[in-house]
Amino acid sequence: MLNWLILAAAIVAEVIGTTCLKMSGGLSRFWPVTGMIVFYGASFVGLALALRSIDMSVAYAIWSGLGVALITVVGVFGFGEAFTIARAVCIVLILLGVIGLNLAQS
Template sequence: MSQGALLLAFAILFEVIGTTCMKLSEGFTRLWPSLGIVVFYVASFTCLTLALRHLQVSVAYAIWAGLGTVLITLIGVALFHEPMSAWRAGCIALVLVGVVGLNLSHG
C-alpha cells in the first residue's frame, strides 16, 4: 500500500470515529465524545492533507467522503439501530461503485 493510500485510510478511519463521537456527544453535552470530535477530525484532516501530497485531490476526496459515508451508515445501523432498507442498501452500493470508478479512472 502506498504512503498516500495509507494516509487516506487513516483519514477515513479518524473521520468515521469523529462522526461517531458526534452522535455519542449528545449535542456536546458529554465531555469525552465532544473532545473526541475535535481530536479525530483534526487527525482526519491532517492525514487527508498529507495524503494529497501523493494523490489527486478529486479522487482522494471522493474516496474519503464516499467510504466515510458508507462506513458511518453501517455503524449507524449496527450501533445506533438505524433502519436498513433495500433502498438504503442500494444507495450504499451506488456510492461504492462511484468510489471504485473514480479510483480506477485516475490511472
C-alpha cells in the same frame, strides 16, 4: 503506498469522529466532544497528507464515500438505525462512484 495508508487512517478517524459527534448529545458531553475534535482533526490532517500524491478528486471521493459507507454500518449496528434496500442501493452507488473515479485516474 504510504499515502493510501494515511488516507485509510483518515477515513477511520473521520468515522470515529462522527461516532463521537453522535454520542456527544448535541455537543453537551465533554469526552465525546473532545474525541470528535481530536478525530476530525486527525482525519483532516491525514487527508491533507494524502493529497500530496493522490489526486484531490479521487482522495476526497474515497474519503467521503467510504466514510459514508462505514458510518452507515456504525449507525445500523451501533445505534440501531434502519437498514433498508434503498440505503443499501445508495451505498453501492457511492462505492461504484468511488471505484469509477479511481479507475478514471489512470
